[in-house]
Structures are given as structure tokens and as C-alpha cells.
Amino acid sequence: MSHSQTEKQSAIRNPQSAFDVAVIGAGIVGAACAYELAQAGLSVVVIESDVIGGGATAAGMGHIVVMDDSEAQFALTRLSQQLWQALLPALPRTVEYETCGTLWVAADEEEIQEVRRKQTFYQARGVAAETLDAKQLAEAEPNLREGLAGALLVNEDAVSYPPCAALWLLERAQALGAVLQQGQRVVALERDGVRLVDGSRVVANQIVNAAGSWSPELTPGIAVKKRKGHLVITDRYPGFVQHQLVELGYLKSAHSLTTDSVAFNVQPRATGQLLIGSSRQYDDESREVNTAMLQRMLKRAVEYMPRLAKLSTLRVWTGFRAATPDKLPLIGLAKENLWLATGHEGLGITTSLGTARLLADQICGRASAIPVEPYLPSRYSK
Amino acid sequence: MFERFDTDILVIGAGPAGLAAAACCAAESGKRVIVLDDNFGAGGNIWRGEAAQPRSSSAKVWFARVRQAQLEIHSGTRVFQQPAPACLLAETQAGVREYRYRKLILATGARERFLPFPGWTLPNVMGAGALQALVKNGLPIAGKRVVVAGSGPLLLAVAAYLKQQGAQVLLIAEQAARKQLLPFAAAVLRSPAKVVQGLKLKTELAFVPYRTSCWAVAASGEKFLQRVQIQCGSSTIAYDCDYLACGFHLVPNLEMAELLGCAVQASRVSVNEWQQTSVAEVYAAGEITGIGGLELSLAEGQIAGYAAVDQPEPARRLFAERAKQQRFADALNRAFALRDELRSLPRGETLACRCEDVTFEQLRQYPDWRSAKLHTRCGMGACQGRICGAALEVLLGWGASSIRPPVFPVRVESLMCDVTTNNE
């Protein structure tokens, strides 16, 4: 069907016909890149060793959010969110895009000051944001515990189901002629293409490493580290939570470069199920659920939302974020004809579209809507 | 509420295999034995509801031994995680229990296999064992019209039971062909005990049509079942009825064994002659070592029980019985193999996954189980793929994927339970 068996064969057996670009990885970032590049008229092959959207894409919250950690992070998330909004009419139901908004929950007066600072920041940049006091927060989310100080409501933030978003983006790319090469790992990046596990080669003029937490295996030395996370999904409780809920401490958790941390983060799915996160760990490379981390994460969640304790959970799973030291992704040229589109940490779903746009701009020599310097891989080789 | 238990032997499953194992452990050795079970009463499926009033002779014998051994049976207790070696966490309605053990005997039994067909999700379409379980739990069945269908000797036992309870059993539709069943009939005839059982069933089912090479192709009704279409050879016959009890043999409940890392081959937990699995302190008995029925479960349970308390002699004395029952089980499994026609029963709009309402048409777009799961959420619902997984293995040849805790849905607060500090 959409897996283009015959085109796959010819890509391998006919090394004379080089693709313009080979994108490694069909997670949401790779899929988005393939779509942008195909729209730019380039011939694209996407190489995925496993299931489409099966890496960090399948372990993320699917949050489409603006962040104010830095001007560069804001610019990229804001651009990306606008690109998602432009796509919205075309997105199928399976992507489950819901503009439910984010509530950044403040536990005390100090955090309310932070809420006000964020509100000012967002409003100055054209992002709708309002401060809710304790009473308004309780009305908006009655299942949150008593005694919270308030929250920042960012109305345009949304949630989605990322594996289907990645699949849809890839299918859009294929409709424009992109080819999917699925089922084999890339073992080496070469001057004129990539080599697969069975020894065959895919020939391409440009190579994009969008392999997420595996990207340093393909391009050694890049500043990407694995950062393990846990996720829990509950049975259906429609109406239990209305908005994506995040504690302000989430930012401290995401910021830390070395320690393991948890932060309260609950999201309502279109199905009525609740996604509960979040945890961050370096140095645990096992896919297995880390019981101690899981307990910490759930305890934190129940502190903010006591009635979560009685809800039925269906599954627990893990994933690896690709983290960089300055919390900004790598989008641009690594060397020669090798490009990077990786290092998105916990913002890959949101910034997949902005990443793809900026990458395509650079490959095609177009001007970008936002400055690209903060994301260039070369910032790490100075 | 958090409770901690420390035991020499922990048995999971209070069906025949588990009770036999536990009784042998406790009676012979004076060691502490605890039996856990998910149901609210002991007996598993075959002896459901018989703990207080056993009906069959084997149930009478074994429940008497259970009482004599003064076994600790924890009902309504559901294991979900192994937080540390030789330690299991289980959930009850009231809270969480931690069990520390020296030896573990898995006797988690089997569940029915359901194969989708148009209308299979209607209320009052259920498994054969399922209808029997509900009737044992108090469902009135007198005067109700029942069609029993699917495959396996369970259909006969269920039909006989229902008839005894006053149901009007209209038909037993066995999908296997008559000639396929003959070797099984021969195996029955070789065993006097089974001949007696068989004759008893024949008498009880005297006026109930038993048709081979027949299977349900569609169920219909407004809000619940009203009619079933049965295909027999080249003709389709409609039956107006109140219940369709339809199950296609049994699949073992392997999730606990997989969680513990026991080697599993061809849907059986691999065990040596002592019923010991690949994990030294873990034994397995009953349907999880291969579907084989009551007598085999009892033999294996006893062997596991004696082996777990280092009593090789009484265990060895049961090897011959086990071997004999194993041969019978092999004949049984061959006889009731599923026919190809069953694979083409579902239509595009027939649901493959009942938890997430995923149709076959949606599933067929994906090359394998993992991508289908991720993109349609088939198998990601409350049953954790137990119902659809067994069906898709037959229908699409899709193998199951790996096990992760919780192996059963549990409350958030149960996952938060911290065993090291004994806190919630």
C-alpha cells in the first residue's frame, strides 16, 4: 500500500539514480522534514529501521506548546505552532489535534510572580495568555488540589496523537513522490549516501540525520544525550481534566543537565484517557520501567491532583528524548553534505514543523522566517 | 491499605492446578503456603462456585484436601508487578499487598479464544465458559434458548451444564470436521474414566443436536442478540435465540510467566520434569504449560507442589499419570485445530479490537502488530491485548509483543506503592 515496495527495491538496486535527500528516521521530525523537502520539489528517501513514529514520537505527550525559556526557543515553538495551526484543516481525525490550551500551575505566590512574568512575555509577542487566580483555576480544573495559587492559561496550545501525526506527514511526503525505505538500520553515513545493515547503499546528494536519540550513533561527537522519560496512561475519564496541565517546576526539571527529576504534567486525550508524566533521567539506557522513577513521578502528580490516585492505569512505558546542553535543537549543516535535525528534548512534537521548515530553507538556500543561528550545529564546534 | 506477606511458597491461581500444588506443598512439609487468585472465590474456571459445594468428584476430593491443609487463599487479589526479586505486588479492592516468597508456583490457567465475526460484540454473545461462569454466579438460564458454538470439548461440558440448569440448548456447533475428531474419540475410548465421562455427557445431551463442520457466521439483534446464523456445510441456518455461547478452545494466561522472565515456547511455559521453569525458584503447572484439561492440570499441580518442597518421590510417582494425560491432551489439541474458513469470517467493518473499536479494515493497512498497535491503538486498551491478541494470532499470524508492568490495569495509587520503605 503506502510502503512503496517497488520503489524501495529500485532505490537499492539502481545506485545511479541518486535522491536529492536521504532523511534518516521517520519519527515526527524526520517525517516533517520529508514533507517540507518534498514540497520544495526535491526527491526524498526516508530511511526508517523500525515502526514509523516509534521512537520518542511514541513516548511524548503530543503537546503543541509555546515555551519562553529563551528567545530562540520561543521563536521556534511559536513558528512551529503557527505551522500546526495552518495544517489543522487538513489533519485527519486520527491525529486528534485539540486546542485545549495549557495551564501552567502556580503552587504559591512566588510562582504566581513567575506566571505574571510569563504572561507579559507572551502578550508582548502576540501570544494570548491570561493569569487565573486560585478561584478561577479551581473552576477551570476542579480536580486540582486546593490551595494552589493560580495559573497561566495559554489558550492556543494544543495536544495531538504523535504517531499518527508522523504517519500522516510521511504519507503527505509520499504523495509528493518521497520514498520510504523501511526495515533496515543505517550503519554508516558516506560521502554520497548511506549504507544499510545488509550492505546495500542508498545514494543521495544530501543526508539528514533525524534519528533522535540514536543520532550520535550515526554522527559521533554531536552534543546529543539520551534523556529517559516515563509515561502512564489511564482508562477513560472524560471531563476529568480539560487543559494540558503543567507545573511551573517543569521548567526547572527540563533545565537540569545532570540530575534526575520529575514534574507534574497531565494531559487529556481526545479519547478521555489521561496521560501522566513527566520524568527525566540521564544514565539509564534501559527501556525498562524504572520503578523508583515511576513512583516519584506519580507521587508528584497526585500531589497536584489527589483524585488521580484512584484512577485505573492501563499502561506504563518509556522513551528517550534527544537532549542538548543548551536545550535548543540542532538544525543545520554538520559538515559537507550532512545535515542534522535532532536534539529536540521534550519539544519534538511542537518543533517538528519549524525544524523542517528551517532545514528546508537552508538546504534550498531560502531566507527563514526566524533567525537560524541559535540552532546551527556549528555553535558547538566553535 | 498496604499489607506485607512473607511465605515459603506462593501459588498464583486457585484453579485445579494451583490448589493441587498448594495442598501438596502444605500437607507434606509444614511450610507456609499462600494461594492468590483474581476471582472472588476459589476454583478457577472449572470449579467455579464449587468451593462451598463441590459438584464433581474431583472437586470434592480436592476441596476437602484444601480445607484439611488449611490453606491461606487470598481471593480478589491481582498480581501486577515484580518490584524486586522474589517479591510480587498485588492489588485488591482495598489496597496493595506485597508478597515475598522462596518458591513460586504459577498456575494462572487459560482463557477462551474469541474469533471475531459480524455481530460478535452484541450483548449476550459471549464465550462458552463465560456463559457457564455467569450462570454459576446466578444468571437465570431456565427456559432461555442457547446456541453453543466454536470448538473444543468445553462446548459439550457447557451445553450439558446449561441444559441441567434448564436452558433450551438448540444446537452445539463444532467447527472441526467429524473425521478430524475421530482420533480424539479413539483417545477417549482408551481411557475408562474418560469413557464414563463421555457417556455421561452423551446422556445429558441426548436431545441436543451436535453438528460438526459448523460455525457461527453472524449474530444479529437490535440492542442485544436475537438471532444467529450458523453455517453447516454449504447451507446457512438461522436460529432465534437468547444467548450465543461461542469460544474457540483455550489460550494460556502467560503474562505472569513472561513478566518473571520464564522461557516460553509455542505458547507454553517451558518446564522440566519437576515442572520447574527456566527461572530457578519458579514452577509452572496446568494450562500454562500447554492446554490439557483437568486431569493433566491436577497431575502437574501435584508434581510442582511436591517438587517445590523437595519431595521428589511423591512427585515421581505421578510422572506416569502426567504422561498419560499429556498424550490425551495432544490428541485433543490436534482434533480441534481451527479451520481456514474461520479466518475469513470478519468483514472490513467487523471490530478486531473491542476496547478501542478498531475494525479489520483499519488493521489491514499495517504490516505488523507493533505498527498497527501504535497507529490504531488496537491492543492498547483495558484488556491489554488479551482478547484481540489471541484472535489476531489466528487470523493474521501476528505474534504477541513484550510484556511490561502493570500486567493488569491497576489504580495509580497501586503503582505508587514503595516497597522499600513500606509506604504508599
Added chain:
Amino acid sequence: MTDNITLFINYERLTVPAGTSVAVAVLRANVTTLRRSVSGEPRAPLCGMGICFECRVTINGAAHARSCQIVCEPDMRVTTDD
């Protein structure tokens, strides 16, 4: 055991023999739909042994209770999707 239990199925009083499961009590109350599936289909018990999750009802305010694995208790308040 000849004791009876009285409980409430969708706000209607029902008396059943002690030891009856909640699933059976619901069926005895002539309620044929225990839950509505995600696409709105009526559902009732399939496996009878706590594995299929089709028998989920709300008991005393707690949703997603597997009624075939729970025995009736006096004054239980059981509600189904319909």
C-alpha cells in the same frame, strides 16, 4: 447460603442471593447494556472471568469496575452506561 443482598442497579432496588456477582445482578435487573464502547456500541460480558473488561460499570462512584469479578454487597450503588 440463603441470605439475600439488596443493592441498587441504576437507582432501582434489586434483591439477589448472596454470592451473586455484580455483572449477574445487572443482568438480572434486565439491563442488557453494561457499557457503551468508544464508538457507542452496547456491550455486556464476553469472557466472564475478568479479562475482557466489557463488564465495566460504576460502583459506588468508582468507574471501570469489572463487575464479573466483584460480589454484590448490601446497598451497593451500581450504574451502567445506558
